[in-house]
Amino acid sequence: MSRDAILAKIDRVNGKGDPSGIAELAAALIAEPDGFRATFPDRPTYERFVAKATSDTVTATVEPLSGLSALPAAIAAYLTENGLAQHIALQPRDSLTALDWTGFETAASARMDEPVAVTFADAGIAETGSLVFQSAPDAPVLLNFLPLHHLVVIRKDTILPHMEDAFERFGTLASDQQRSLNIITGTSGTADIEARNVRGAHGPRYMHIYIYCIDS
Amino acid sequence: MKQTSHRFSQNVTRALAEPTLKLALDRTTTLLRSRRARVIADFPQYAQARETAQKIKDHTLDNLGHYLRQFEQNAIASGAQVHWAATPAEARKIVTDICTAEGAKTATRVKSMLGEEIGIGEALAEAGVERIETDLAEHIIQLAGDPPSHIVMPAMHKTHEQVAELFADKHAQPSATQDVPALVESARRELRPKFLNADISISGANFLIADTGSFITVTNEGNAELTTTPPRTHIVTVGIEKMVPSLKHAAVFLRLLSRAAIGTEITQYTTFYNGPKRAGDRDGPERVHIVLVDNHRSDMLSDFLRPMLRCIRCGACMNHCPVYSAVGGHAYGAVYPGPMGSVLTPAMTGLKGSKDLPNACTLNGRCKEVCPVNIPLPDMLRSLRARQFDAGMASPRTAWSLRLWAMLATRPALYRLATGAANIGLRVLARGRGKISAVPLAGGWTRTRDLPQPEAGTFMQQYKKKRH
Amino acid sequence: MNTAQDGRPRIGFFVTCIVDAMRPNIGFASLKLLEDAGCDVSVPAAQTCCGQPAFNSGDDATTRRLARQVIEAFEPFDYIVVPSGSCASMIRSHYGELFQDDPDWQARQKPVSAKTWEILSFLTDVLHYTPKGVRYPGTATYHDSCSGLRDLGVHDQPRALLAEVDALDLVPLEGNTECCGFGGTFCVKYPELSTAIVAEKAAKIKATDADTLLGGDMGCLMNMAGKLSRDGSDLRVFHTVEVLAGMADGPGICAPRLK
Ligand code: SF4
Numbered sequence: 011m012s013r014d015a016i017l018a019k020i021d022r023v024n025g026k027g028d029p030s031g032i033a034e035l036a037a038a039l040i041a042e043p044d045g046f047r048a049t050f051p052d053r054p055t056y057e058r059f060v061a062k063a064t065s066d067t068v069t070a071t072v073e074p075l076s077g078l079s080a081l082p083a084a085i086a087a088y089l090t091e092n093g094l095a096q097h098i099a100l101q102p103r104d105s106l107t108a109l110d111w112t113g114f115e116t117a118a119s120a121r122m123d124e125p126v127a128v129t130f131a132d133a134g135i136a137e138t139g140s141l142v143f144q145s146a147p148d149a150p151v152l153l154n155f156l157p158l159h160h161l162v163v164i165r166k167d168t169i170l171p172h173m174e175d176a177f178e179r180f181g182t183l184a185s186d187q188q189r190s191l192n193i194i195t196g197t198s199g200t201a202d203i204e205a206r207n208v209r210g211a212h213g214p215r216y217m218h219i220y221i222y223c224i225d226s
Numbered sequence: 227m228k229q230t231s232h233r234f235s236q237n238v239t240r241a242l243a244e245p246t247l248k249l250a251l252d253r254t255t256t257l258l259r260s261r262r263a264r265v266i267a268d269f270p271q272y273a274q275a276r277e278t279a280q281k282i283k284d285h286t287l288d289n290l291g292h293y294l295r296q297f298e299q300n301a302i303a304s305g306a307q308v309h310w311a312a313t314p315a316e317a318r319k320i321v322t323d324i325c326t327a328e329g330a331k332t333a334t335r336v337k338s339m340l341g342e343e344i345g346i347g348e349a350l351a352e353a354g355v356e357r358i359e360t361d362l363a364e365h366i367i368q369l370a371g372d373p374p375s376h377i378v379m380p381a382m383h384k385t386h387e388q389v390a391e392l393f394a395d396k397h398a399q400p401s402a403t404q405d406v407p408a409l410v411e412s413a414r415r416e417l418r419p420k421f422l423n424a425d426i427s428i429s430g431a432n433f434l435i436a437d438t439g440s441f442i443t444v445t446n447e448g449n450a451e452l453t454t455t456p457p458r459t460h461i462v463t464v465g466i467e468k469m470v471p472s473l474k475h476a477a478v479f480l481r482l483l484s485r486a487a488i489g490t491e492i493t494q495y496t497t498f499y500n501g502p503k504r505a506g507d508r509d510g511p512e513r514v515h516i517v518l519v520d521n522h523r524s525d526m527l528s529d530f531l532r533p534m535l536r537c538i539r540c541g542a543c544m545n546h547c548p549v550y551s552a553v554g555g556h557a558y559g560a561v562y563p564g565p566m567g568s569v570l571t572p573a574m575t576g577l578k579g580s581k582d583l584p585n586a587c588t589l590n591g592r593c594k595e596v597c598p599v600n601i602p603l604p605d606m607l608r609s610l611r612a613r614q615f616d617a618g619m620a621s622p623r624t625a626w627s628l629r630l631w632a633m634l635a636t637r638p639a640l641y642r643l644a645t646g647a648a649n650i651g652l653r654v655l656a657r658g659r660g661k662i663s664a665v666p667l668a669g670g671w672t673r674t675r676d677l678p679q680p681e682a683g684t685f686m687q688q689y690k691k692k693r694h
Numbered sequence: 695m696n697t698a699q700d701g702r703p704r705i706g707f708f709v710t711c712i713v714d715a716m717r718p719n720i721g722f723a724s725l726k727l728l729e730d731a732g733c734d735v736s737v738p739a740a741q742t743c744c745g746q747p748a749f750n751s752g753d754d755a756t757t758r759r760l761a762r763q764v765i766e767a768f769e770p771f772d773y774i775v776v777p778s779g780s781c782a783s784m785i786r787s788h789y790g791e792l793f794q795d796d797p798d799w800q801a802r803q804k805p806v807s808a809k810t811w812e813i814l815s816f817l818t819d820v821l822h823y824t825p826k827g828v829r830y831p832g833t834a835t836y837h838d839s840c841s842g843l844r845d846l847g848v849h850d851q852p853r854a855l856l857a858e859v860d861a862l863d864l865v866p867l868e869g870n871t872e873c874c875g876f877g878g879t880f881c882v883k884y885p886e887l888s889t890a891i892v893a894e895k896a897a898k899i900k901a902t903d904a905d906t907l908l909g910g911d912m913g914c915l916m917n918m919a920g921k922l923s924r925d926g927s928d929l930r931v932f933h934t935v936e937v938l939a940g941m942a943d944g945p946g947i948c949a950p951r952l953k
């Protein structure tokens with residue numbers, strides 16, 4: 011069987027060795043992550059996130075919200091401003107569906123040419139202005155990819171400094187993993203024709219991020 | 227694709243004669259180089275990130291057996307099926323067997339160089355499965371019937387004017403104008419319905435994570451997730467060297483890959499996949515097959531080519547290569563072009579059919595300088611030349627002139643006589659004009675360049691006269 | 695060690711095969727600079743070539759023979775100085791690869807490699823030399839040859855030295871660190887590729903305001919000068935040491951002889 015032949019060949023070259031101690035060796039290599047990642051000691055995490063997310067490479071727009079309950083009104087305004095119908099594909103997550111969507115047409119899944127979807131990000135990454143989405147029964151993946159306008163809601167205290175912090179948040183063991191973890195940084199873009207940057211290649215062309223603090 | 231590396235010189239002649247090729251290459255490489263330089267200058271931790279990345283890959287390669295077993299166990303626990311293929315033929319068979327068992331008619335595909343390496347296109351055609359390339363560049367070359375010419379930007383050889391003509395011809399509703407955004411929109415219109423209706427999706431993986439059993443794709447277009455989410459089955463074909471120990475180790479590479487490849491801090495879409503959809507999930511495939519491919523990687527582990535297994539396929543080496551920039555990727559006549567390809571092609575398909583590749587390099591070292599995992603590409607190309615030389619594969623003319631030259635160069639007194647004679651000969655040819663426009667046996671130089679007229683007497687002759 | 699009686703560093707000058715055959719002026723300019731800087735310079739007669747053509751052709755056995763010849767001829771000196779980044783790098787950075795399985799020769803090779811220097815970086819980094827009273831009226835641009843740049847870190851040194859030359863303006867060259875397409879044996883094995891690369895280089899040189907092209911490697915200079923000359927350009931091409939030694943008053947590389 012090819013499996014055994016391949017592994018035997020590798021073991022022959024490397025020596026099979028004792029697997030204990032490998033984990034420690036591996037961990038030592040990344041023991042000081044601030045040496046190999048962009049740091050921002052003088053800037054609060056939130057500020058860094060906003061600066062990166064709205065930079066001309068990530069191209070998102072950001073809007074602070076007083077609380078989650080303010081979301082429907084803010085979205086209504088976004089749709090009007092962009093000349094869009096008051097129809098949204100809404101992630102079927104309790105915290106979102108529980109809001110008052112009077113005046114909207116909502117759907118739990120996206121159509122092929124969905125103009126707008128609203129989804130909840132499970133974390134943000136300030137280093138790069140990225141958003142993290144973990145798949146779940148109430149968090150289908152395609153909602154983040156099909157719409158032209160991707161409207162994302164995130165709780166301010168889930169914005170973390172680095173990618174490593176997001177891994178910690180969701181768990182680093184095999185058993186912690188959901189089917190998929192999407193780290194999304196801005197919108198769908200391509201540079202495949204003469205390296206010229208164009209947005210809205212296959213997925214969203216616009217990303218708007220609502221950031222709120224927990225209602226106290 | 228059909229390998230034509232053995233006709234490298236003819237390929238070069240043809241490439242240099244193509245009227246728009248250089249224009250297309252320049253338009254892209256100029257932008258990629260300047261974007262990369264800028265983003266690296268903005269990343270003071272780059273040197274250490276690069277060193278860390280190199281160490282992680284070396285550590286992983288040192289313990290590759292351990293990590294492969296660990297990955298397999300965790301991937302199976304996540305619900306994926308793991309297959310092993312020693313050769314491209316085995317990998318193709320695994321893929322076509324799955325397609326047949328699924329009764330698949332259409333497959334959407336996310337660009338992966340390993341897929342090209344094993345010939346996935348041919349495999350699907352044989353199995354009667356319609357292949358739909360979803361990466362924009364792959365879509366372009368699929369329509370054009372071209373092989374990829376770059377590992378990150380497979381359509382680098384096409385100008386936007388050529389893409390516009392192609393789309394006008396092949397798209398159902400082509401754009402009215404030739405500008406790049408309109409072309410992208412045209413492709414979006416064309417491809418959108420195809421994502422949702424395919425039976426099978428096929429992708430590669432940029433990294434495998436041993437301690438979670440995850441695999442990663444990175445794209446800027448978001449086509450990976452659009453491709454792999456709707457169909458009921460997702461097949462991943464991936465080289466065994468893509469392993470890293472853990473999620474946090476992967477983070478080191480994610481920071482480097484996009485910077486090196488296209489000059490951004492991170493790709494727009496980075497996705498970690500763990501098996502098929504979970505109970506209650508509304509989307510995602512029901513079955514996930516991971517095909518781990520060796521294809522000579524375990525051979526490379528045992529010799530001077532081992533560092534090549536650190537490669538993360540960023541393409542920086544080719545973007546900065548003067549030879550690649552002159553002739554583009556097709557001239558190399560193999561799946562992997564540019565400096566990394568000139569190492570990989572002989573390693574994977576044998577030196578005989580790719581004799582020129584290690585030689586067609588000035589050893590200027592820029593590829594190594596820009597490589598995010600510090601692969602000593604020039605040293606390996608030179609070592610491949612030594613392997614060729616030892617195997618008696620040098621051309622008779624090279625071998626003969628080396629022998630004559632070595633005979634003289636190891637005998638300083640005789641060498642003095644010979645250079646003295648050559649000095650006189652060259653000055654005769656120059657006839658006092660300061661330059662020589664034709665020299666017997668050196669036509670390669672003088673067809674396009676003058677040769678300077680040497681001074682009267684070699685340095686050693688003049689020095690002897692002056693000092694004694 | 696064989697330091698001269700008067701304490702001056704004893705230099706073994708390795709002229710390189712190309713300078714020996716094509717442009718001795720570079721050799722004499724080097725001698726002048728080294729002597730001005732207070733060195734005791736010798737030119738061992740038992741020198742021919744560093745072995746690079748064989749090395750880059752994969753002929754390691756021949757390379758080893760030549761390397762041994764170089765080591766034998768030059769080990770008595772304090773320093774080995776070479777007017778070429780690529781030949782200096784061959785001795786300094788690559789000889790080590792040849793004697794990995796030969797401890798006796800490795801023991802002799804290591805010190806020789808360690809004391810081998812490319813001339814421009816030797817003048818600045820070791821001798822802290824500044825040229826005085828040298829004049830070159832003109833506008834020059836600079837090409838950084840690959841081995842010197844990447845293996846030996848030669849980049850700022852020639853610019854610092856040239857800044858001391860009166861009446862000389864240095865203007866930037868786009869793509870100054872990109873290969874010129876010479877590549878030693880490459881240029882004769884793959885003339886079409888070499889030509890395509892040097893044509894682009896020549897175009898970039900011509901796009902500057904410079905009337906002079908300078909560099910530190912005769913191979914590359916010959917390649918660029920040969921192309922410029924064939925294109926009908928009258929740019930003057932010199933090795934940097936020729937300008938620094940005040941010996942750039944004759945014809946440039948490939949330029950017509952006046953006599
Ligand atoms: S060899 Fe280095 S630069 Fe080239 S593709 Fe691989 S990782 Fe990138």
